[in-house]
Amino acid sequence: MLVENTAFEKHYRIGELAHMWGLGRETVRRLxxxxxxxxxxxxxxxxxxxxxxxxxxxxxxxxxxxLNGA
Structure with missing residues (x-):
């Protein structure tokens, strides 16, 4: 998907992804x-x-x- 097409998608902040994935904020930031x-x-x-x-x-x-360990 091109970056231009992401304008109307839901966007997440680092803290939201960390909570959803059960990871630390710094780990998610690095990812x-x-x-x-x-x-x-x-x-x-x-x-x-x-x-x-x-x-x-x-x-x-x-x-x-x-999840795939890449």
Whole structure:
């Protein structure tokens, strides 16, 4: 799915995915941070203030990859 097509999908934040998947927030952040479908919103100059918005299709792809041990 192209990034443009994710605009109207449900989007998740790191905390929501961590809760749904039973993982820590930092673990989920590492899983999603380099995925091409994830939107990164920088809040200020520091990387510590980056908000990740994960489209449902990207979350499903990442979770499938996690389950398959890749």
């Amino acid at each position: 999603v941070k380099d995925d091409p479908g994830v939107i990164k919103i920088r809040m200020g100059r520091k990387k510590a203030h980056t908000v990740y918005s994960v489209p449902e299709s990207a979350a499903a792809r990442i979770h499938t990859r996690l």
